[in-house]
Amino acid sequence: MxxxxxxxxxxxxxxxxxxxxxxxxxxxxxxxxxxxxxxxxxxxxxxxxxxxxxxxxxxxxxxxxxxxxxxxxxxxxxxxxxxxxxxxxxxxxxxxxxxxxxxxxxTWIASPYAPQGIATPTDGGYLLRGRWNFSSGTDHCDWIFLGALVGDADGKPAQPPKTLHVVLPRRDYTIVENSWDVIGLCGTGSKDVIVDGAFIPAYRTIDSAEVAGGELAAERAGRTDTVYRMPFWAMFPLGITAAVVGISEGALAAHLDYQRDRVAAVGGKIREDPYVLSAISEAASEIAASRTQLLDGISRLYDLADEGKEITFADRATVRRNQVRCAWRAVAAVDEIFARSGGNAVRRQNIMQRFWRDAHVGLQHAIHTPGPIYHSTALLSMGIEPEGALRNLI
Missing domain, CATH: 1.10.540.10 (Acyl-CoA dehydrogenase/oxidase, N-terminal domain)
Incomplete structure (x- = not known):
């Protein structure tokens, strides 16, 4: 239901x-x-x-x-x-x-989490400096999460590296106007933000490693609802991949509306063209498969958390691999139907071209980078534990 x-x-x-x-x-x-x-x-x-x-x-x-x-x-x-x-x-x-x-x-909260700033320890907290890209929806938010590397006395990243997620009120950061000029997802307003020496009290910070696994952060926060025991690198990508799958569903719906009564330039109704109809069915199946696999993956992790079982790195990696594949599969399906929509599909007044642009820009997010994720899960399937950067974003 x-x-x-x-x-x-x-x-x-x-x-x-x-x-x-x-x-x-x-x-x-x-x-x-x-x-x-x-x-x-x-x-x-x-x-x-x-x-x-x-x-x-x-x-x-x-x-x-x-x-x-x-x-x-x-x-x-x-x-x-x-x-x-x-x-x-x-x-x-x-x-x-x-x-x-x-x-x-x-109240809405923005981000991004990429550690593009330095948090230098000081009495009671940190001093933060940096510039971050891609703060989606930031114009409508009153607070922001930012990723930051803990700095040393010279303001350089400490060794070994440690990443924090820090939280600032709107008065402590600057939104850079005209920093979001793009070809797709134009309306997200994913602008740059700048922080120049703001003080971050320690209670407004959390170690990103605590959030990554889920269980430890939930225990410390006193949260018993199952959803708060989920791993960050399943939850954060979930919303992004869901958006790409939803955009692909929108593209399919727009394509069906457009093709229903369209007559090709060379003559003949599109609804009588077996090649276009075949492409529609294949695309619809691929997009539906992406939806199903995305929901199945997060539900499997939720069930493990709900039963009090450990969510292993291998569990997380499998879900991440499938999230990435869901996005790429769905956008490939959009390409198949868009390529069969004729020249008028690229006109600004045809909403199909907006869905097509938005879908492709959605793939550009770092969480949809397939190489390292696929590499890591392939090693795990062979019983080999991934190391170093192959564990990132999982």
């Missing part, structure tokens, strides 16, 4: 679809799009119940993201990225959670 939030998204789908053009033109989510996402409750799906959230099954979160992305890729992407942040915030110090949600449970 679909979660109430998923049903609300589906009920609002026509209105969300109507916001997509303005969102792309603005280079950030339109006010109406933000309003509808808040109304549906997508960003609160993984938020703890004591702060107005649902603490939902991650499968429900992925389905909500796909439902949004199916009608507006940029909005779905922001939901997929930003919707995971309440999950990690639940693992932080309760004092910080009260600061973020105490007066408004609909």
């Amino acid at each position: 679909a979660h109430d939030v998923v049903r609300r998204v589906e009920e609002l789908a026509t209105r969300l679809a109507a916001t997509a053009e303005e969102t792309e033109r603005l280079g950030k989510l339109s006010d109406e799009s933000v309003k509808l996402v808040r109304e549906a409750g997508v960003m609160r799906l993984l938020q703890p119940t004591d702060f107005g959230g649902y603490a939902a099954h991650p499968r429900d979160f992925a389905e909500a993201v796909m439902a949004v992305a199916k009608v507006c890729g940029s909005t779905g992407w922001v939901c997929g990225v930003g919707g995971v942040h309440p999950w990690e915030m639940a693992l932080m110090d309760r004092k910080l959670q009260h600061e973020v949600w105490g007066t408004n449970p609909d």
Whole structure:
């Protein structure tokens, strides 16, 4: 049975679809799009119940993201990225959670997690400096998660390296306008942010290694809901891959609408062309397979956590491999149908080209880089433990 939030998204789908053009033109989510996402409750799906959230099954979160992305890729992407942040915030110090949600449970949190800054230890916390790319939805957020390397006395990365996730209020960082000029996912507003010496109290930080496995962070935070015992590198990619799969579903739906009554330039109705119809069926099956495998993988990990069993590195790697493959399989299917949509499909007024662009830009995210993930899981299948960089993003 679909979660109430998923049903609300589906009920609002026509209105969300109507916001997509303005969102792309603005280079950030339109006010109406933000309003509808808040109304549906997508960003609160993984938020703890004591702060107005649902603490939902991650499968429900992925389905909500796909439902949004199916009608507006940029909005779905922001939901997929930003919707995971309440999950990690639940693992932080309760004092910080009260600061973020105490007066408004609909407060949004941005990121990115790439350690593009240095956090230098000082009394009571850290001083942070750096510039980060790709802060999706940042214009609509009041707080931000940032990845940072712990620095030494000279402000250089300490050895051995240690990565933190740190949290800042909006007043402590600068959003760089005009830093998001792209060909797809234009409306995500994934702008650069700069921090120049802001003080980060220690309680607003967490060791990224604690979050990676899930169990330790949940215990320290006193969170008993199963969802908070999940590993970071299954949860964070989930929202991003779900957005790409949802965008692919939107491309398929737009293709079907377009081809239903189309007549080819050389004559003949497309719905009577067996080659196009065959491509449609193959693409539909591939996209459906991506959805099924994505939901199955996160559900398997959730079941392990729910039963109190260990989620091993091999478990995580298998799910990550399949998440990556889901995205690439779905976008390849979009390519097959887009290539059979004729010249008019590339016109700006045809929404298929927007879905096509958004899908390809979604593959550019680091979590969809197949090489190291595939390398790692292949070694594991041979009984060989991956080392070093082959363990990254897993």
